[in-house]
Amino acid sequence: xxxxxxxxxxxxxxxxxxxxxxxxxxxxxxxxxxxxxxxxxxxxxxxxxxxxxxxxxxxxxxxxxxxxxxxxxxxxxxxxxxxxxxxxxxxxxxxxxxxxxxxxxxxxxxxxxxxxxxxxxxxxxxxxxxxx
Numbered sequence: 001x002x003x004x005x006x007x008x009x010x011x012x013x014x015x016x017x018x019x020x021x022x023x024x025x026x027x028x029x030x031x032x033x034x035x036x037x038x039x040x041x042x043x044x045x046x047x048x049x050x051x052x053x054x055x056x057x058x059x060x061x062x063x064x065x066x067x068x069x070x071x072x073x074x075x076x077x078x079x080x081x082x083x084x085x086x087x088x089x090x091x092x093x094x095x096x097x098x099x100x101x102x103x104x105x106x107x108x109x110x111x112x113x114x115x116x117x118x119x120x121x122x123x124x125x126x127x128x129x130x131x132x
Contacts (some may be wrong), residue, residue: 010124011035011052015045015060015073025059028113034120042068042076049081056124059116062090074104085123087116 012034016022019040026036037055039045043066049055058077062070074086086104089111105119 009033009035010057010120011037011055012120013037013039013045013048013055013058015039015042015058015064015070017041017061017064021061025116029059029117029120032113032117040064041066042070042073045073046076049077049084055084057085057087057120059087059089059120062088078103085120087119087123089116 010033012029014022014025014029014036015038016025017040022038022040026038030036035054037048037052039048041064042060045058045060046068049058058073060070060073064070064073068076070088070090074088077084077086082103087107088104089107089109091109105123107115107119
């Protein structure tokens with residue numbers, strides 16, 4: 001049996017331009033035991049990723065203002081930080097938005113909190129946590 005108290009904390013960056021939606025996502029992920037960082041758009045997220053080497057996963061909305069939408073952010077992360085797990089979400093069907101970059105997961109809004117938590121737990125492996 002694994003001792004959950006000795007397991008490393010998974011750090012998740014929540015990227016969402018709607019403050020209330022971002023707050024709810026950050027809260028349920030924090031309550032699930034994740035270390036949470038927040039960004040309102042892709043530009044802030046990229047700044048955060050440059051500044052912090054301890055982020056293991058990014059949970060991002062697709063439709064956001066700024067220089068990149070969530071799909072562009074996901075592609076940038078997969079190119080620059082290939083070890084970071086990316087989960088994109090949208091109220092639109094995935095088919096309407098195109099496929100996320102290779103290795104990124106897609107969850108349709110409205111999502112169940114447990115679904116997001118499960119995808120993060122299944123995706124962030126000990127190798128992801130151990131990589132710099």
